[in-house]
Amino acid sequence: MISGEFLAFMGLALVGVIGGVLLLNLTKVVHMVVALVFTFVSIAGIYILLSAEFIAAVQILVYSGAITIIMLFGIMLTKHDDEGEQQKGNLRNIPVFLGVAAFAGVVYAGIYNLDLNPGSNTLHVNNTEQIGIALFSRYIIPFELVSVVLLVALVGAIILAKKDQKEGE
CATH class of the missing domain: 1.20.120.1200 (NADH-ubiquinone/plastoquinone oxidoreductase chain 6, subunit NuoJ)
Structure with missing residues (x-):
């Protein structure tokens, strides 16, 4: 069905x-x-x-x-130059297609023969709330460290962009 x-x-x-x-x-x-x-x-x-x-x-x-x-x-x-590579023949697409088809067949066979025991159905209930509680209670230090690293990366990108702009003048 x-x-x-x-x-x-x-x-x-x-x-x-x-x-x-x-x-x-x-x-x-x-x-x-x-x-x-x-x-x-x-x-x-x-x-x-x-x-x-x-x-x-x-x-x-x-x-x-x-x-x-x-x-x-x-x-x-x-x-950037808008010139692309010279188009190669369509003959190279045949092995690529065969490789993709073979990979798809192997993945299908692997998934079709996979036997998983059904898990708990209450896993997705209030999942956004559960993520928020875990993020702001259990993982607050890594969360704040990631925000500091992103801020440093942003400031570094601005500094690098300003240096390139001064050199180009």
Whole structure:
């Protein structure tokens, strides 16, 4: 019996795989970034199917939003030649396709034959609240250390950008 959850998973997985393949095969960098966004959003959808709404929201905010924008700004602000590699023949795509198909077959066989004992169904109840309580009680020191490291990285990036700007004048 095919359920709606199975169809949603297969659709999201198909979008993710197609986005990844397009990311590798497209020649324009902006098109590659758009394909990467499709992959990130499909992964967030799979997280929602797994009842991990917090991780899905972080996936959308951090990867689909921030990382993609940073990549686009990096592309637009750097000097690059728009000349790509000479296109090689389509003959090289055949072994790549066969390799991907073989990998997909092995993964399918591994998942199909996997026998997991069902776990507790109360795992996803109030998962965002449980993450918040753990983060701000048990892991508060590592959380604050990460924020300090990110602040130092931000200040370092600003200092490096100012040095490059002064040298370019």
